[in-house]
Amino acid sequence: MSKLPQINGKQEMQILCNSTLVFSMRGVSLIEALVTVVILAVGLLGLAGLQIRLQSSELESYQRTQALILLEDMTNRISTNRANAATYVTTTANPLGVGDSQPTSCSGNGQSYDACQWSNALKGAAEQSSISTNVGAMLGARGCIEDLGTGDQFMITVVWQGMTPISAPSSNCGMGLYDSATGTKCVNDLCRRTVSTIVRIANLASP
Helix, strand or coil: CCCCCCCCHHHHHHHHHHHHHHHHHHHHHHHHHHHHHHHHHHHHHHHHHHHHHHHHHHHHHHHHHHHHHHHHHHHHHHHHCHHHHHHHCCCCCCCEECCCCCCCCCCCCHHHHHHHHHHHHHCCCCCECCCCCECCCCCCCEEEEEECCCCCEEEEEEEEECCCCCCCCCCCCCCCCCCCCCCCCCCCCCCEEEEEEEEECCCCCCC
């Protein structure tokens, strides 16, 4: 009859240590998996945030481009009708565009026709969606024309709703019309965007 191998204290201790090591390694593997999942989740959240910021920047760029086109449009209209440039002046508190009383169908000529056409362009009438919604301009687009007091210089300003708060513009055109509810990010005109240009009417009369 064969005898079972004897296990001394040293061998028994080694067996116990090996068993403990196996259980410890199992715990480490689970922790590593959890850490990997957390890192992956944080990375995906960061990527999603970056994508949202890129889309916001793209929309801001598109809106500024549209505003510059509309600014050039009114500049050309005033320059063409320079003899009546003073009649194009609006007040900064009652700009043309969103919320004004201009008709959708323009008639006549001169300043009244130009004001109506520009108002509709600011409202996005140049392009429509499949459900006949105006989409050809910026969000909440409005425009002001100011007399700079010299009789031959006029400032044209286009304003619209920005996507993120920055600093309030110095122009008074559309002031207070782009504020959201108190406590939100778009307060104190921080989301109002503006672009301006000055039209100078040359005196073409004979000296």
